[in-house]
Amino acid sequence: MSKPRNLVLLIDDEPKIRRFLRAGFEIHGFSVGEAENAADGLKIATFNAPDLVILDLGLPDLHGSETLERLRSWSNVPVIVLSVESDEDEKVRLLQAGADDYVVKPFGMAELLARSDAALRRYFKSATENPVVVVGPLSVDLVSRTVSLNQTRIKLTRKEYRLLHVLAVHVGLVVTHDQLLKEIWTGNQRDNIQYLRILVRKLRQKIEADPNQPRLLVTESGVGYRLENRMETSVAD
Template identity: 80%
Template sequence: MRSLLRSGFTVHGFSVVEAENAADGLKTATFNPPDLVILDLSLPDLHGGEALERLRSWSNVPVIVLSAESNEDEMVRLLRSGADDYVAKPFGMAGLLARGQAVLRRQFKRAIESPVVVVRPLAVDLAGRTVLLANTRIKLTRKEYHLLHILAKHVGLVVTHDQLLREIWTGNQRDNIQYLRILVRKLRQKIEPDPNHPRLLITESGIGYRLEKGSRN
């Protein structure tokens, strides 16, 4: 099954990362966040439904579930738990690819439909590249804004150290987490009412950082 999926998606331009069980899949998704997850319910270490719930506790990545049975009750439960689509085996590769492309389009559309992320008293305009604090525009350096932009796009979710380092820096700096800590401290000094007791930019110890979820316009 993994060989079929890998071949089908790779031929159509996707970069595929495989995981043979839920533990490896969740670990991979944490440290190398994907754009799309194909989740088989028949996993050797954990039912796919429980893996989905764990993934949804911190990620909004699109998920297509594969099941050996066409069970409507199960389908409804999984969709309510956060699956974006449900495909019963056997399935055609062309149909699965089309479903994958469809959920990715919907994800992209949602992202561009809500260009302003509000985490009171902070408002980040992703399209206009402006930041307001208590309705007053604040000035950020390029790297400070880049960090805030990434966190705002994943508001309420943890973004790992590795992902932030890869996206913000190049060269040897990508391997130095101290650069990231310094940048986070500088950003907090500009957006937090009390930088020593942050309420907006939250540290997830040993994992990364999260922009506290608020209302979105």
């Protein structure tokens, strides 16, 4: 059964490198976004919430280290830096600045994919004590992006999974309407709570035994939603 795919953002000004990376990541099951400069890369990262960023240091408009600094000011997304230089001091400085890994050109695609999988696994393990969040009959694997109900895999759309992912990372805690809207939508849709209510209703149809009396995805009236880790009953929104 198909599952939502991790989105990797490639920020590199060389078209040949981007084509090479895109082919490798798509074969490995990723969705791929591209940017040829820092400005476009930061914009895409803001509105599309990638799961992983591959960042070249030699960008035409902004050095990769400054791009990393700006990205880290608001996002904890895993970042792997690409560079033609292998200077040890620079590598240490970038890692201290928030890069998750550093790969020197030229490199093999197999190595980069292995480092990417490792970075994603570290990220999700740090986001939660366990990369697999289990709530009653519901299991959400944040690394493989699979969702199971009563040990049977279920299929979610990308937005449904994104909603569940955000709630699973904050399991047991309330996530506000505004935060969920910003995580899932872009543009004018980010201001329309009705989109969120419709998406919550669709997700409940797939994960709740009784969507009208939800026990997993519960409503905090006037505030937001919570993935319940105590399995209490709540009134649907």
